[in-house]
Amino acid sequence: MDANDDELPPLDPAESLRLIAREQAATVRRLTPDPRLLLWPWGLAWLVGFGVFFLRFGPGGRVYVDMPDFLPLTVLLAAITLAGIVTGFVGARAGRQVSGPTSRQGAMYGFTWSVAFIGMAVLLSRVSELLPVPDANLLWAGAMVALTGALHMAGGALWNDRVLYVLGISISVVNVVGIALGPGWHALVVAVLGGGGMLVAGLVSWLRMPR
Structure with a gap:
């Protein structure tokens, strides 16, 4: 009985290499989460959340859009949550297909984010009460963005992901510039450059994935 064409080995060595490359690319796509689903939700959260902060607590205490004082923080926390x-679901689904050290690395890295942010929130909640509202908002935002940048750089180093590492550096630089400009401006800078940077990084990472 003759074998089907699909069962015959390729006769051309170049075709064999192309077949291997296609299979490797397919494996990478199957095991690697879509970076757009990992970065775009955070980019949108920062763009919307910090954007609302800027509209309510603008530079010099200016109010561009009148709203209750609690609303900007509520919107930001809801967007971040x-x-x-979304990213936790995407990461967990991808992690089910991987076992061994790589899976443990991913789990420990995700746990690090949770512990770091909880610890930072507890500390800031004690200190921010001693500051005026604009300075307290800047303290919260600046510290959280600084922590995010550092964790992105750590993740980039851990996974050998240059895009993620550069994103962490960019977030850190944007945060420093915003803090130097002061309350109000920090929210605008982080919303546009920080959130927008995550959207761009997600697109670049997706375009760099094997096809």
């Missing part, structure tokens, strides 16, 4: 749920 939603982004965390």
Whole structure:
């Protein structure tokens, strides 16, 4: 009985190499989460959340859009929580296909984010009460963005991901510039450059994935 064409080995060595490359690319796509689903939710969360902060607590105490004082923080926390749920689901689904050291690395890295942010929130909640509202907002935002940049750089070093590492550096630089400009401006800078940077990084990482 003759073998089907699909069962015959390729006769051309170049075709064999192309077949191997296609299979490797398919494996990478199957095991690697879509970077857009990991970065775009956070980019949108920062763009919306910090954007609302800027509209309510503008430079020099200016109010561009009148709203209750609690609303900007509520919007930001809700957006960040939603982004965390989305990325956590995407990461967990991808992690089920991987076992061994790589899976443990991913789990420990995700746990590090949670512990770091909880610890920072507890510390800031004690200190921010001693500051005026604009300075307290800047303290919270600056510290959280600084922690995010550092964790992105750590993740880039851990996974040998240059895009993620550069994103962490960019976030850190944007944060320093915003803090130097002061309350109000920090929210605008982080919303546009920080959130927008995550959207761009997600697109670049996706375009760099094997096809």
